[in-house]
Amino acid sequence: MCPPTTSTSENNNDHLVQSSDPNHPANLIPALCAKFWTLGWVTGTGGGASIRSDDLVYLAPSGVQKELMKPEDIYVLSLAAQAQSLDKRQRVYLRSPANFKPSQCTPLFLAAFTKRNAGCCIHTHSHWAVLVTLILETQGSKEFLINNIEQIKGFGKGFGKSGNLGYHDTLRIPVIENTAHEEDLTEFLEEAMDQYPDTYAVLVRRHGVYVWGENVHKAKTMCESLDYLFQLAVEMKQLGLPWVTDIEPTIPTRK
Numbered sequence: 001m002c003p004p005t006t007s008t009s010e011n012n013n014d015h016l017v018q019s020s021d022p023n024h025p026a027n028l029i030p031a032l033c034a035k036f037w038t039l040g041w042v043t044g045t046g047g048g049a050s051i052r053s054d055d056l057v058y059l060a061p062s063g064v065q066k067e068l069m070k071p072e073d074i075y076v077l078s079l080a081a082q083a084q085s086l087d088k089r090q091r092v093y094l095r096s097p098a099n100f101k102p103s104q105c106t107p108l109f110l111a112a113f114t115k116r117n118a119g120c121c122i123h124t125h126s127h128w129a130v131l132v133t134l135i136l137e138t139q140g141s142k143e144f145l146i147n148n149i150e151q152i153k154g155f156g157k158g159f160g161k162s163g164n165l166g167y168h169d170t171l172r173i174p175v176i177e178n179t180a181h182e183e184d185l186t187e188f189l190e191e192a193m194d195q196y197p198d199t200y201a202v203l204v205r206r207h208g209v210y211v212w213g214e215n216v217h218k219a220k221t222m223c224e225s226l227d228y229l230f231q232l233a234v235e236m237k238q239l240g241l242p243w244v245t246d247i248e249p250t251i252p253t254r255k
């Protein structure tokens with residue numbers, strides 16, 4: 001696959017990343033990544049996060065220490081301009097910081113924004129996510145299933161659906177195989193989105209996880225809930241406990 005090229009406007013639109021609002025995407029991406037680093041989610045330059053605000057997508061540079069990023073390091077892309085671009089591999093950036101390349105995760109983040117209308121997408125290299133994919137690999141499995149755990153309620157029912165999963169619902173997260181180059185994951189991530197229309201996350205074997213949501217709050221809540229469930233699942237496996245149980249509750253639930 002050819003690497004995407006960038007184009008910049010003459011004034012580089014610095015105003016797009018300058019705001020005193022801590023919730024402005026250019027401020028929020030560095031702040032979130034600094035928190036995620038403490039969780040081991042974006043260590044050693046891996047992982048990252050992207051936010052969409054209407055037509056504008058805010059992205060980190062590639063290969064930088066994600067916990068040390070500053071607002072002026074952030075790329076900005078227009079989805080409308082991107083959609084009109086004749087060469088889909090060429091990314092049309094409204095703002096490109098000097099001396100950087102855009103995150104290799106860009107086409108994967110864009111898939112969440114364009115195919116799921118997400119407002120935020122988070123990519124982690126969490127140990128728990130990687131360990132879950134390794135355990136599933138020994139079972140020849142391409143999906144992570146878990147039910148009857150309270151934290152499942154942290155998940156929405158699916159794209160375009162209101163409400164969250166219930167305690168007895170089964171959470172299903174597809175697993176795709178890793179590729180040598182990050183951008184080559186895109187077609188497999190999109191395929192998984194088509195096969196699992198309700199999913200808000202895709203695991204990448206021996207690599208990590210992509211999690212998206214309608215907004216930053218929902219993407220962060222689901223990413224945290226998933227990481228909790230992945231850790232729990234690894235520890236349940238160590239104890240010989242199953243992740244999925246069909247056991248009826250002893251006391252019937254009241255509707």
Ligand SMILES: CSC[C@@H](O)[C@@H](O)C(=O)COP(=O)(O)O
Nearest residue numbers: 044045046047062063103104105
């Ligand atoms: C530690 S290298 C990790 C990269 O290959 C990739 O998987 C990743 O998560 C981050 O890519 P980046 O281009 O730095 O945003």
Ligand SMILES: [Zn+2]
Nearest residue numbers: 046047123208
């Ligand atoms: Zn990665």
